[in-house]
Amino acid sequence: MTDNKVILQVKNLKRYFNVGKNQTLKAVDNVSFEVYKGETFGLVGESGCGKSTLGRTIIRLYGATGGEVRFDGVNVHKKLSGAQSHELSRRMQMIFQDPYASLNPRMKVMDIVAEGIDAHGLAKSAQERAQMVVDLLEVVGLQEEHANRFPHEFSGGQRQRIGIARALSVNPDFIIADEPISALDVSIQAQVINLLKKLQEQRQLTYLFIAHDLSMVKHISDRVGVMYLGSMAELASSRELFENPLHPYTQALLSAIPLPDPDLEQSRSRVVLEGSIPSPINLPECCHFCSRCPKATELCKKQAPEMVEAEPGHWVACHLIQAPGK
Amino acid sequence: MAQKMEIPQKLFVKAVVDKDEREHIARPNLTAFQDGWLRLRKNKAAVVSLAILVVIILLAIFGPIFSKYTFYDTDYAHTYNGPSAAHLFGTDQFGRDQWARIWQGTRISLLIAVAAAFIDLFIGVTFGAVSALFGGRVDAVMQRIIEILVGIPQLIIVILLMMVMPAGIWTIVVALSITGWVNMARLVRAQILKLKNQEFVLAARVLGTGNREIILKHLIPNTVGVIVINAMFTIPSAIFTEAFLSFIGIGLAEPQASLGVLINNGYQVLQNFPFLLIFPAVVIVLIMVCFSILGDGLRDALDPRMRQ
Numbered sequence: 001m002t003d004n005k006v007i008l009q010v011k012n013l014k015r016y017f018n019v020g021k022n023q024t025l026k027a028v029d030n031v032s033f034e035v036y037k038g039e040t041f042g043l044v045g046e047s048g049c050g051k052s053t054l055g056r057t058i059i060r061l062y063g064a065t066g067g068e069v070r071f072d073g074v075n076v077h078k079k080l081s082g083a084q085s086h087e088l089s090r091r092m093q094m095i096f097q098d099p100y101a102s103l104n105p106r107m108k109v110m111d112i113v114a115e116g117i118d119a120h121g122l123a124k125s126a127q128e129r130a131q132m133v134v135d136l137l138e139v140v141g142l143q144e145e146h147a148n149r150f151p152h153e154f155s156g157g158q159r160q161r162i163g164i165a166r167a168l169s170v171n172p173d174f175i176i177a178d179e180p181i182s183a184l185d186v187s188i189q190a191q192v193i194n195l196l197k198k199l200q201e202q203r204q205l206t207y208l209f210i211a212h213d214l215s216m217v218k219h220i221s222d223r224v225g226v227m228y229l230g231s232m233a234e235l236a237s238s239r240e241l242f243e244n245p246l247h248p249y250t251q252a253l254l255s256a257i258p259l260p261d262p263d264l265e266q267s268r269s270r271v272v273l274e275g276s277i278p279s280p281i282n283l284p285e286c287c288h289f290c291s292r293c294p295k296a297t298e299l300c301k302k303q304a305p306e307m308v309e310a311e312p313g314h315w316v317a318c319h320l321i322q323a324p325g326k
Numbered sequence: 327m328a329q330k331m332e333i334p335q336k337l338f339v340k341a342v343v344d345k346d347e348r349e350h351i352a353r354p355n356l357t358a359f360q361d362g363w364l365r366l367r368k369n370k371a372a373v374v375s376l377a378i379l380v381v382i383i384l385l386a387i388f389g390p391i392f393s394k395y396t397f398y399d400t401d402y403a404h405t406y407n408g409p410s411a412a413h414l415f416g417t418d419q420f421g422r423d424q425w426a427r428i429w430q431g432t433r434i435s436l437l438i439a440v441a442a443a444f445i446d447l448f449i450g451v452t453f454g455a456v457s458a459l460f461g462g463r464v465d466a467v468m469q470r471i472i473e474i475l476v477g478i479p480q481l482i483i484v485i486l487l488m489m490v491m492p493a494g495i496w497t498i499v500v501a502l503s504i505t506g507w508v509n510m511a512r513l514v515r516a517q518i519l520k521l522k523n524q525e526f527v528l529a530a531r532v533l534g535t536g537n538r539e540i541i542l543k544h545l546i547p548n549t550v551g552v553i554v555i556n557a558m559f560t561i562p563s564a565i566f567t568e569a570f571l572s573f574i575g576i577g578l579a580e581p582q583a584s585l586g587v588l589i590n591n592g593y594q595v596l597q598n599f600p601f602l603l604i605f606p607a608v609v610i611v612l613i614m615v616c617f618s619i620l621g622d623g624l625r626d627a628l629d630p631r632m633r634q
Binding site: 056059061085086089090092093094096097098101102103104105106107111115116118119120141142143145146149153154158163166169170 | 533547
């Protein structure tokens, strides 16, 4: 599916929040990566590491403090003309985490799904609008009769599918899925993931898939980025990352995945990290992982590491890893 | 030990799950209005309140028209008459028919209350919504304005207004509306602050929905419960304020009647002719209690999540 055309380019993106006097929370700090057309880019990291902020900054819910996001060559945070901005919001869509909070409880499913159709004037008549909604509902496995229901009459999985139908209503090329399955039952997770995969094949979608469930990310992603405290720690193809993790944080993270085989599970060796994640407010200039890293050196406490390409397509930000040829 | 029972394999039949049936919702499909009405009907107190209010409002509109007396005609031959067939609620110190005066007074009290509620809705909701949506400096300035308004006692504003405006309905409406919307603005602001970062509002932004649509389709409908209940409480409190102003003598002037004026007149002769106080007092109590109960019932009925 993946041809090597870059659809989304994130360059040194920063998003800081001011919290009180002289205190900045660097939610996203100097993050760079590219997403190729047609692929699924997984983004993992523990709670509070800035995954969702990154997603929301890319889709312009938040402005950028620094750096840039280019979608198909267009810098999304620059001042855009109304038509350009409109076109961007049609091509980039988002699926939200909480299926209970992401649907307006006072609107019927018909109007929820048609929101994008209305905002972009995609339907010429009320009849056409209704037909489009019914088609979308069928795409996500719901029926015509559901269009006149209120969201609270649906189960979590059904609601999440309504959210997907809403995102699809404007025919996007790129969808940011912000933990779309973490609020669902395991049995329903598979249903939603399979739906997302099917839609990707049918409509040539590109996903930025934010999650903290590592096995699910391994299953769905072509490439994976690991975030820690607002910066990207490691970035590689899904297979490479899970077979050959280079960053100490990724190693610890992967060693925490439980194995389904009880014998293997017992003999599994875990890298247990000492301490807890430091507060992201007013971080010193250093490798953010140095306080918990089992291999930290003096250099790590003084200087933030740069991303280097350790192997072709495998990027890592750690002082211990040198780019080949250096 | 439980007895072991053999169930032969052939008794098992494969269940057929209809694909359409799987996602089926059994509940009948209703429009929002039908649904709200159904739930309001289940609340007995609210229905009774609604009925009483309808009767009072009809009487306020048609009572004075169908009475053979007017509220200002005096009849010095029949002062302080008790309730009788000729004068249902009796007559006052000038022989004016109390029945006509009470409904005229109710009419004026309700007029003031409804005007106050609309101003509340209009200014309060807009102010609160704008303040919450823009946030930052705009919000800070708007909140200071509210605090200043809250700081000035309402009575002083009314007395000052009386010096520049003639005593009458509109002066009272203006006086009520200078500070009356503050509560509504604060409630709406709080609600919208809570709503504006909810995922469904973010989803609307991502879809490219404009600010106007977000306010009208997402924020206001989800604030309706708060708005309705507050408007329903504004009405009795406006009636009460008007009654209070008339009672202390800075409200409506004779021969105009409002419920407050009538209560004031009745109170002065309470020991000899208690009926002059009791009838307007009963009407004002009914109006206030019924609006409160109905407001409560409406809030529940308007919320689609509340249905069983």
